[in-house]
Amino acid sequence: MEASSVFLLISVSFVLSMIVVPIQIKKFREKGIVVTDYYKKDLRKVPTSGGFAVLFVFFLMFGLATVLGHFFPIRIEISDLDRTAMLVIGLFGLFGAIDDFVDVGRASKIFLPFFFSYPLAFVMDYDTVVLPLVGKLDLGMFFLFLIAPTYVMVVSNLVNMHSGFNGMAA
Structure with missing residues (x-):
């Protein structure tokens, strides 16, 4: 682009x-x-x-x-990755909207967002991480189905928690 x-x-x-x-x-x-x-x-x-x-x-x-x-x-x-990212963002947004009006419970807030990120695992074409002093680390399926979804879930929750903190995001 x-x-x-x-x-x-x-x-x-x-x-x-x-x-x-x-x-x-x-x-x-x-x-x-x-x-x-x-x-x-x-x-x-x-x-x-x-x-x-x-x-x-x-x-x-x-x-x-x-x-x-x-x-x-x-x-x-x-790209397909862009479309899939949109799906994941939409799922997080829909879940947030539902949570605003209905209490979905603590367990749902912890576990469901992890699985919202799973569609990314099917379109990502990389599974290697580069670490300082270590070099390239090929994590394979572990990266696609555990690390990447966990990362997306944690980052989205941190943004969600801190954006409402004192109204700073608005």
Whole structure:
């Protein structure tokens, strides 16, 4: 993909997010979809489920990138790995949305996200890790079905936990 295409997609994504997120915040406040912010002294109410707006823009841009690639002379290649990553992101987003409205339980929050990452194992074409002072380490199926899904699960949970921490992601 050309650098100018990437810059354009990132810029449009940023602008759309800056438009959509405040609208969602306003609508959610009006409808009472708020939670108590326990990290503030005054325990104010803040809108919850902010991931909806971000996922909306994310999938909208993915769709636009696909469509625009067919009609304009910009080269946007979307690989099987890209599509699978979109599926995994969608699964995490859907699970997060369900969890916002229904308590899915601790065990589900720990184990299900691990399996959401499994589709990546079937499209990844590498299973080697390069470690400093050790060199290349071929981990084979262990990497594809244990290390990679664990990594995706941990990173997504860390982002999820810390983004809501004190409202910093909004």
